[in-house]
Amino acid sequence: MKPRVAFFDFTGCEGCQLEVLNFNLEIVDLIGAIDIVEFREASSDHSDDYDIAFIEGSQTTDRDVERVQKIREKAKILVALGACSCTGGVNALKNRFSMEENLKVVYGDSAKLYSTIPTRPTSAYVKVDVHLHGCPPNRNEVISLVKCLLSGKKFEQCHNPVCVECKLAENICAFERGEFCLGPITRGGCNAVCVTGGRKCWGCRALVDEPNVNSEKEILKKYGLTMDDMMLQFKLFNGALEVSK
Amino acid sequence: MQNRVISRKDLASFVDDLIKTKSAGEVIGIKAQGNKFNFGPLASAAELRLDYDISLLPPKKYFFPQTETVLKYEVDKTPKVEAVAAEKPLCIIGVHPFDIRGLLLFDAVYGGKDPDPNYFLKRNNAVIIGVDCLSPNPKAFAASMGTNVTEEGFDLMLTDLGGDYFVTVGTSKGHNLINKAKTKEAGAPDLEKRDKVRKEAEKKYQVSLKMKKEEIPALLDATWESKVFKDRSETCFSCGSCVMVCPTCVCFDVQDEMALSLKGGERYRRWDGCMLTEFASVASGENFREHKEQRFRHRMYRKGKYLVERYKYLGCVGCGRCASACLAEIASPAETYNLLKEAK
Numbered sequence: 001m002k003p004r005v006a007f008f009d010f011t012g013c014e015g016c017q018l019e020v021l022n023f024n025l026e027i028v029d030l031i032g033a034i035d036i037v038e039f040r041e042a043s044s045d046h047s048d049d050y051d052i053a054f055i056e057g058s059q060t061t062d063r064d065v066e067r068v069q070k071i072r073e074k075a076k077i078l079v080a081l082g083a084c085s086c087t088g089g090v091n092a093l094k095n096r097f098s099m100e101e102n103l104k105v106v107y108g109d110s111a112k113l114y115s116t117i118p119t120r121p122t123s124a125y126v127k128v129d130v131h132l133h134g135c136p137p138n139r140n141e142v143i144s145l146v147k148c149l150l151s152g153k154k155f156e157q158c159h160n161p162v163c164v165e166c167k168l169a170e171n172i173c174a175f176e177r178g179e180f181c182l183g184p185i186t187r188g189g190c191n192a193v194c195v196t197g198g199r200k201c202w203g204c205r206a207l208v209d210e211p212n213v214n215s216e217k218e219i220l221k222k223y224g225l226t227m228d229d230m231m232l233q234f235k236l237f238n239g240a241l242e243v244s245k
Numbered sequence: 246m247q248n249r250v251i252s253r254k255d256l257a258s259f260v261d262d263l264i265k266t267k268s269a270g271e272v273i274g275i276k277a278q279g280n281k282f283n284f285g286p287l288a289s290a291a292e293l294r295l296d297y298d299i300s301l302l303p304p305k306k307y308f309f310p311q312t313e314t315v316l317k318y319e320v321d322k323t324p325k326v327e328a329v330a331a332e333k334p335l336c337i338i339g340v341h342p343f344d345i346r347g348l349l350l351f352d353a354v355y356g357g358k359d360p361d362p363n364y365f366l367k368r369n370n371a372v373i374i375g376v377d378c379l380s381p382n383p384k385a386f387a388a389s390m391g392t393n394v395t396e397e398g399f400d401l402m403l404t405d406l407g408g409d410y411f412v413t414v415g416t417s418k419g420h421n422l423i424n425k426a427k428t429k430e431a432g433a434p435d436l437e438k439r440d441k442v443r444k445e446a447e448k449k450y451q452v453s454l455k456m457k458k459e460e461i462p463a464l465l466d467a468t469w470e471s472k473v474f475k476d477r478s479e480t481c482f483s484c485g486s487c488v489m490v491c492p493t494c495v496c497f498d499v500q501d502e503m504a505l506s507l508k509g510g511e512r513y514r515r516w517d518g519c520m521l522t523e524f525a526s527v528a529s530g531e532n533f534r535e536h537k538e539q540r541f542r543h544r545m546y547r548k549g550k551y552l553v554e555r556y557k558y559l560g561c562v563g564c565g566r567c568a569s570a571c572l573a574e575i576a577s578p579a580e581t582y583n584l585l586k587e588a589k
Binding site for chain 1: 278279280281283301302311312479480481482483484485486489490502503504505506507515516521522523537570572573
């Protein structure tokens with residue numbers, strides 16, 4: 001029997017779901033291998049009967065927390081899909097302000113009708129079996145995970161920093177282009193897509209297992225930058241992490 | 246074999262002819278990439294930058310690609326497994342002597358009793374046209390490693406004499422190739438000029454070993470417990486940049502990738518390196534070089550001792566790529582060996 005897979009969206013831009021839909025021909029194989037029973041961006045079907053739940057987005061209201069806990073109860077395997085679910089993502093930017101202030105800025109006079117809580121990663125509320133990092137997640141990694149689930153193989157996170165894939169792609173180091181790059185402390189698995197595209201790493205795939213944050217600070221000095229410069233960039237995707245505080 | 250002298254113009258025609266006729270295979274050359282240099286397919290001789298210091302990646306990538314499928318399989322009642330290895334005739338222009346030395350080390354490691362077919366199918370037929378490095382990278386120390394010049398490992402070796410190029414002919418394959426170009430015979434004064442140019446280039450190396458390279462294994466034997474390894478690795482990112490850009494790093498990881506149908510898939514290998522945290526992790530979960538200090542020390546020992554003992558070659562050719570790529574500025578083997586010597 002094919003595994004029943006459901007996608008659930010929380011606070012986020014839904015780009016992760018879009019990335020899955022962008023699989024081109026692989027989507028055909030994917031649909032052949034699994035039964036997708038819930039996927040708001042692609043189907044109007046709903047089902048409460050699923051084996052694998054993909055959580056997209058972060059939980060930013062009490063109602064979200066309850067909902068993700070219910071999903072956890074039903075799912076055999078729960079996957080955090082993308083930066084918002086894995087680390088809190090850009091949603092965690094709001095944690096810098098009071099929740100009252102956030103509500104007022106967004107909803108103005110209607111603020112009293114809404115409630116919100118600080119953004120935290122999904123793993124703060126429920127057990128997450130697999131993290132698929134990235135904004136958006138890497139499609140090959142998503143497919144790799146599905147294959148692992150189908151064949152009973154353990155899914156291995158990429159343990160290397162982005163620098164490895166950057167070197168394999170024969171990029172000129174972003175630091176040498178005068179950019180401040182989070183690649184040396186950020187988990188790879190993205191094929192260094194941003195640096196290859198001429199940009200720098202913004203750290204959307206969270207930290208590697210053993211980030212040498214002290215060394216990154218040393219490098220800041222060398223390139224005439226400050227800790228504030230680094231934290232500003234780092235907090236874009238990792239504001240909810242302990243290290244950001 | 247008679248060495249030759251060729252004018253810049255005739256060298257360009259020679260290269261353009263190689264590109265046009267593909268007589269020596271696909272032509273790869275050293276080209277500019279941003280403000281750096283790298284090897285890539287050559288569209289015309291005008292793209293060649295024989296005045297470069299180092300390429301981003303060493304030319305080993307043509308014989309040992311970053312990622313390479315080594316077998317394909319189908320899992321049916323009777324499983325089918327097929328080894329994948331393809332020949333590809335290549336002509337690589339602009340390889341520096343130290344990178345040629347890197348390839349000779351690769352030949353030793355991938356050769357032996359059980360030669361690696363994927364490597365040698367590409368390597369055996371390749372034409373190597375070298376060029377002497379006259380403007381070394383500021384972090385390079387090839388002169389100390391004795392790899393700034395080489396008398397072997399090339400079909401042709403070019404040396405920029407200012408106006409013309411001296412062409413050292415290394416093999417009969419090289420001889421036959423250069424015979425098609427307009428050249429003149431190199432005389433004693435030309436040879437003298439070549440050696441003078443090489444001697445001058447040798448003086449340009451800014452980093453040097455404070456010992457003879459032959460002393461490195463004994464130095465390492467005496468310094469296993471040295472504090473230098475811990476102190477120097479303190480700022481290491483474990484980012485693997487040093488090992489990814491190295492012309493003598495031979496290691497790879499092997500992975501099986503199933504198709505979504507689960508009816509088959511392929512096995513591929515991909516560059517891996519001992520400075521990465523998971524490199525020494527084994528199936529039980531044990532990591533026998535868990536700390537960055539251990540990984541750092543291992544890299545220095547591998548280059549300065551283990552490879553020498555096993556293959557007679559030092560595992561570092563002094564190109565300066567690792568030191569250039571290392572943001573923490575700790576990767577240079579020469580600097581570490583010098584520190585070990587000082588601390589002793």
